[in-house]
Amino acid sequence: MMSSARKVDREVEEIFRREAGRVLATLIRLLGDFDLAEEARQEAFTAAVEQWTAGLPANPRAWLINTGRNKAIDRIRRDIVFRTKIFDRELASAEADAAAFDETDEAVFGDDRLRLIFTCCHPALKQEAQIALTLREVCGLSTQAVARGFLLSEETMAQRLVRAKKKIRDAGIPYETPEPPLLHERLQGVLAVVYGVFTEGYAATTGTRLVDAELCGEAIRLGYLLDELLPNNAAVLGLLALMLLHDARRAARESLTGDVVLLEDQDRTVWDQTEIAEGLRLVDRSLSISGQLSVYAVQAAIAALHVRALRKEDTDWPQIVGLYEVLLRLQPSPVIELNHAVAVSMVDGAARALDLVDSLAARGQVSQYHLLHAARGRFLQQLGRLGEAGHAYRAALSYAALEPERRFLRARIASIEV
Amino acid sequence: MQYLLMIYRNEAEFAATPPAELAAMMSEYTEFTKGIIQAGQFKAGDRLKPTSTASTVRVRNGKVTTTDGPFAETREQLGGYYLVEAKNLDEAIGIAARIPGARVGSIEVRPIWAPAT
Numbered sequence: 001m002m003s004s005a006r007k008v009d010r011e012v013e014e015i016f017r018r019e020a021g022r023v024l025a026t027l028i029r030l031l032g033d034f035d036l037a038e039e040a041r042q043e044a045f046t047a048a049v050e051q052w053t054a055g056l057p058a059n060p061r062a063w064l065i066n067t068g069r070n071k072a073i074d075r076i077r078r079d080i081v082f083r084t085k086i087f088d089r090e091l092a093s094a095e096a097d098a099a100a101f102d103e104t105d106e107a108v109f110g111d112d113r114l115r116l117i118f119t120c121c122h123p124a125l126k127q128e129a130q131i132a133l134t135l136r137e138v139c140g141l142s143t144q145a146v147a148r149g150f151l152l153s154e155e156t157m158a159q160r161l162v163r164a165k166k167k168i169r170d171a172g173i174p175y176e177t178p179e180p181p182l183l184h185e186r187l188q189g190v191l192a193v194v195y196g197v198f199t200e201g202y203a204a205t206t207g208t209r210l211v212d213a214e215l216c217g218e219a220i221r222l223g224y225l226l227d228e229l230l231p232n233n234a235a236v237l238g239l240l241a242l243m244l245l246h247d248a249r250r251a252a253r254e255s256l257t258g259d260v261v262l263l264e265d266q267d268r269t270v271w272d273q274t275e276i277a278e279g280l281r282l283v284d285r286s287l288s289i290s291g292q293l294s295v296y297a298v299q300a301a302i303a304a305l306h307v308r309a310l311r312k313e314d315t316d317w318p319q320i321v322g323l324y325e326v327l328l329r330l331q332p333s334p335v336i337e338l339n340h341a342v343a344v345s346m347v348d349g350a351a352r353a354l355d356l357v358d359s360l361a362a363r364g365q366v367s368q369y370h371l372l373h374a375a376r377g378r379f380l381q382q383l384g385r386l387g388e389a390g391h392a393y394r395a396a397l398s399y400a401a402l403e404p405e406r407r408f409l410r411a412r413i414a415s416i417e418v
Numbered sequence: 419m420q421y422l423l424m425i426y427r428n429e430a431e432f433a434a435t436p437p438a439e440l441a442a443m444m445s446e447y448t449e450f451t452k453g454i455i456q457a458g459q460f461k462a463g464d465r466l467k468p469t470s471t472a473s474t475v476r477v478r479n480g481k482v483t484t485t486d487g488p489f490a491e492t493r494e495q496l497g498g499y500y501l502v503e504a505k506n507l508d509e510a511i512g513i514a515a516r517i518p519g520a521r522v523g524s525i526e527v528r529p530i531w532a533p534a535t
Contacts, residue, residue: 122507124507124511170529171507171529172419172421172504172506172507172510172529173506173507173508174505174506174507174508174509176506176508178508182508182512
């Protein structure tokens with residue numbers, strides 16, 4: 001008896017975990033309000049725990065949505081004291097949709113989740129708010145977990161979320177997937193949010209951690225969700241491939257003592273071969289979609305050349321230089337110029353690379369970027385100009401915020417001065 | 419919902435616009451306005467005289483003070499506005515993006531506070 005009750009509990013728990021995102025997305029559409037939808041979902045889950053002990057409904061998802069919607073309508077009706085036009089509108093909209101809801105079509109739920117993603121990543125919200133909302137509402141992370149990921153207090157994160165939801169409501173940000181002319185532009189914003197979550201996890205810019213596996217995992221799950229909702233999109237596939245190929249090397253990037261391990265020094269046997277195989281497959285798919293060359297796919301192709309090399313000596317640097325040049329044409333940026341220079345150093349030597357970095361530094365946009373000074377130091381060291389190399393590493397150290405990177409730079413300085 | 423679309427641009431640059439270009443822009447504005455009237459989105463819209471004609475009024479302790487010029491010195495100045503009806507922010511942004519002034523200046527899109535009941 002006890003064990004069968006536990007079995008039901010486990011099943012219910014599994015259903016909640018699986019359906020939480022879909023149920024919320026659909027409730028937001030039906031109710032037109034984030035907070036109301038969250039409360040409704042909570043009430044539906046509570047009711048399910050009580051009522052499902054007798055047996056699971058035939059369609060748990062539809063049950064949860066219908067129950068949540070009915071609870072919300074009850075709540076709106078109860079709140080007579082606070083009755084305003086807005087509540088009347090919500091009630092009208094909730095009741096109008098009430099009859100419509102017995103769909104079991106997967107596509108409807110997919111559409112709702114996509115609507116939710118586009119709303120959370122709307123460009124009228126600050127990007128930090130887009131990222132926080134996406135993690136909270138789409139990924140279902142607790143406010144506490146989102147706050148932890150960004151090293152903020154729970155209170156600060158809660159305020160950020162409240163402000164974002166208020167703006168969605170007050171500014172009339174729609175709960176809609178944009179029409180094709182806008183879709184491409186808006187999708188770029190969505191992908192920037194997903195990649196932002198990943199890079200925050202992969203290379204936290206402050207603090208002592210080098211890698212936050214939880215955020216990387218959420219970003220990759222979001223990538224798969226987008227691929228499911230917008231299939232055969234070169235940019236989505238490219239980003240997913242890029243994240244997988246980076247994530248495959250996660251374990252090798254950090255030593256046991258938490259120090260940075262450069263790509264060339266990484267133990268290639270600990271790279272995740274399953275993720276690599278999947279990443280390589282996806283980058284090929286992305287690049288094979290004609291007329292849609294995505295910057296993420298080009299970056300993924302670069303990462304692919306790195307992971308394909310069994311030994312660092314086997315790395316196809318000339319092709320990597322070529323891909324960075326493609327990337328510079330698609331999306332010029334100082335960071336890409338810097339990476340291009342590093343690749344050039346492997347093909348044409350440190351002197352040529354130093355020229356490129358010096359010309360980048362002379363333009364002054366990135367004079368406080370620690371990796372620029374670190375790369376200069378490395379090229380100077382390779383050319384035997386140790387005094388100048390030491391200066392460059394010290395400049396890098398003065399701008400680096402992350403403790404493992406700082407330790408790495410101090411070690412470099414020590415290696416010169418010995 | 420209603421949105422106020424505020425058209426900002428640099429007045430000094432605007433004043434230096436060659437007459438032919440100015441005439442072309444004005445006819446574009448006429449076309450644009452006609453378009454949003456036909457679409458049922460237009461509520462109001464006007465061009466403002468330059469900030470050199472502006473006065474700023476404050477009342478403190480019951481006393482009125484009037485000063486010359488706009489409230490704040492900024493790089494771009496408010497030069498006109500449209501009040502539009504749109505079903506949501508994306509529709510309002512779509513209208514704002516078609517305002518000829520968006521190509522040289524910027525449009526601030528602000529929802530109007532719905533009247534309380």
